[in-house]
Amino acid sequence: MRLITHNMLSSNIKGVVNGFPLRIEAEKVMEKTMEMNSEFLEKMFEKVDWKAFVDASRAMGYTELPEEANSSMLDSDEFLNRFHHALLELDLEEGALVCPETGRRFPVSKGIPNMLLHEDEV
Amino acid sequence: MPQNFLYCSNSGCGSGLSGETISENGHHWIGLDILASMLNVAVEREIEGDLLLGDMGQGLGICPEVMDGAINISVVQALQTVGNSLNFNPSKLTLSNRLKISIRSP
Numbered sequence: 001m002r003l004i005t006h007n008m009l010s011s012n013i014k015g016v017v018n019g020f021p022l023r024i025e026a027e028k029v030m031e032k033t034m035e036m037n038s039e040f041l042e043k044m045f046e047k048v049d050w051k052a053f054v055d056a057s058r059a060m061g062y063t064e065l066p067e068e069a070n071s072s073m074l075d076s077d078e079f080l081n082r083f084h085h086a087l088l089e090l091d092l093e094e095g096a097l098v099c100p101e102t103g104r105r106f107p108v109s110k111g112i113p114n115m116l117l118h119e120d121e122v
Numbered sequence: 123m124p125q126n127f128l129y130c131s132n133s134g135c136g137s138g139l140s141g142e143t144i145s146e147n148g149h150h151w152i153g154l155d156i157l158a159s160m161l162n163v164a165v166e167r168e169i170e171g172d173l174l175l176g177d178m179g180q181g182l183g184i185c186p187e188v189m190d191g192a193i194n195i196s197v198v199q200a201l202q203t204v205g206n207s208l209n210f211n212p213s214k215l216t217l218s219n220r221l222k223i224s225i226r227s228p
Contacts, residue, residue: 001172001173001174002172004129004150004172005152005172005174008152008184008185008188008189009174009183009184009185010183010184010185011183012180012181012182012183019183020185034170037148039128040128040129040150043128043129044129047188088150110162110165111165111172111173112158112161112165112173112174112175113174113175114158114175114176115174115175115176115180115183116156116175116176116177116180117177117180122180
């Protein structure tokens, strides 16, 4: 699971009011190379919850993102490279996603989060 | 698919066949399926999208207005035959509404 997905994912448990962002418990993180697409990054920049993104990057062991960001930074190749790397090239292979309200853990195995809910959570 | 669609949800993505088409056209996608066996095939095939093990009947868990498009192949049939959703009731199915919530308005 990459951070582009994590930034769009929330806890779906019945009764949870604010299930975003899920906290990341990283046991194994992989890095994969992907071709950069500046147009896509500019588009995603408008959608990304930046604080959730920075916190998630740190949980994945990547600390090169600025605390705050604005669209003028997209003119910087250095910033684009870091944004691209954190968003699309870090992959959570093993670990868990934790609901911020209930503490419920959604296990991540082989890069696949298991978001299946129990009967009493639907 | 219009060229400006860049980020899609792919419900019932299975082994990633339809997702591969999305990737080949330069787009990104999140795939969701309830069958771990199919998702494992997708992992082995090293597809480019991100995968989630989840039950469509339980909702997507994707934040509103972030997806540019949605592809759902054989999803409703699968809900009726494979889904773990208990007491499945078509009149309560809000899949299309959930997808609408996830998709950004043009």
